[in-house]
Amino acid sequence: MASRNRRFKTAIYEQFARIGKAISNPSRLELLDLLCQGPRTVEALAKEAGLGLANTSQHLKALREARLLEAEKAGLYVTYRLADEQVCQFYRSLRSLAEARLAEVGEITRRFLEARQGLVPVDREQLLAKVRDGAVTVLDVRPPEEYAAGHLPGALSVPLKELERRLAELPHDREIVAYCRGPYCVLAVEAVEMLRGRGYVAFRLEDGVADWQARGLPVVAGEVH
Amino acid sequence: MASRNRRFKTAIYEQFARIGKAISNPSRLELLDLLCQGPRTVEALAKEAGLGLANTSQHLKALREARLLEAEKAGLYVTYRLADEQVCQFYRSLRSLAEARLAEVGEITRRFLEARQGLVPVDREQLLAKVRDGAVTVLDVRPPEEYAAGHLPGALSVPLKELERRLAELPHDREIVAYCRGPYCVLAVEAVEMLRGRGYVAFRLEDGVADWQARGLPVVAGEVH
DNA sequence: TCAGTACTTTAAAATCTACTGAAGTACTGA
DNA sequence: TCAGTACTTCAGTAGATTTTAAAGTACTGA
DSSP: OHHHHHHHHHHHHHHHHHHHHHTSSHHHHHHHHHHHTOOEEHHHHHHHHTOOHHHHHHHHHHHHHTTSEEEEEETTEEEEEESOHHHHHHHHHHHHHHHHHOHHHHHHHHHHHHHTTOOOOOOHHHHHHHHHHTOSEEEEOSOHHHHHHOBOTTOEEOOHHHHGGGGGGSOTTSOEEEEOSSTTOOHHHHHHHHHHHTTOOEEEOOOOHHHHHHTTOOOBOOOOO | OHHHHHHHHHHHHHHHHHHHHHTSSHHHHHHHHHHHTOOEEHHHHHHHHTOOHHHHHHHHHHHHHTTSEEEEEETTEEEEEESOHHHHHHHHHHHHHHHHHOHHHHHHHHHHHHHTTOOOOOOHHHHHHHHHHTOSEEEEOSOHHHHHHOBOTTOEEOOHHHHGGGGGGSOTTSOEEEEOSSTTOOHHHHHHHHHHHTTOOEEEOOOOHHHHHHTTOOOBOOOOO
């Protein structure tokens, strides 16, 4: 009887550990983070995460076997996506636990930003208020597919790669707020550095779309206008 | 420049993976679950989880290195506890993701309860309403230390081991609701089986104290009255 | 039908993990 | 001071994981 209880518990915790194992590897976490932005093909994920193709495929398989992802084949391409919105929520709760408990996370981030001539974070609430009021030009510097999958209302899609040659579109007399995938994505950091170099008053919003949404704020989907 | 970005991302995801690795093992998850009920010594944890002492100590060390636990030495005993309330929340969100995504969890639970002559779950809301209204006798069948660390208001502490010889304390003319550590703890299952065998009308509340608390409902701490 | 593309699978090496028993440490009470 | 207790650390082994290159599969368009 006691041993039947033990078998039950062991079986249950083994199931829970399937999810734990899935998120126990840095590369898989990066893939999960990317997929929180929207669906992607294997190649796109591999390139973005700096991994080999075979390796990426195997990590995606592991995530799919933990039921965190779903895959869909269309022609030559296999598109992976989160199996459920709850997966992104869970990833965000892991991230926030790591931020709260692991001093190293803050330390690494601080050092990285310092090395980039003091891109000090601005008061978040104040920035968010400006964004909400439309008092600033909001730039989504992610690739266009991610913008299409969901973006902040009123945000302009200017992927980092195009920013330099599309500077003319940006008014010089308004502050600019750039955002990307979240606090550990560097696209907005680079955008702000570049804009400041050109004389703009530019800030970085640390939140990504998923964070914005998690705060219960509106998110718009659709192509570039 | 691009390689500095890569190093930053790698370093960050490695940190996140520390937490993932900590929860990637069934035994560590069971220990975490137990510690959600309150602080424990190494021996108590080893015994409850059915692990060797050296093994338990090493798992606890791993959890502590991921900053999920804290340890305090008092005399001969080392008491481990959650480093933060957020750790329990995170564990609960892992559990709920596993329940939502892994059909096996429901399947294993269903089979286990079926084998125990159909301890079918009762409508949860209805049960919770009765508990809140005090229309039933509520039994906390966990060990007394866990009751002391926090219990449902109005609950009687009757550890499973004492239940048989303390039956006289239970009114025959009222329904009884027993709870323990949560949906995958078997103490309440055994209590209800026993009570039904003695002619009581008894039900099992799947929620544990942490779940109750997570619903924003009151929890009381303190010794047995 | 055939070359080319996107992806998956296999195989093998290097590295990590989990568990056990034995030894070691730190504290208590006699 | 000494035996005993609670816990940690060490060493060794069995097994799992991660990564790479190479082979295999499934689809497209010519």
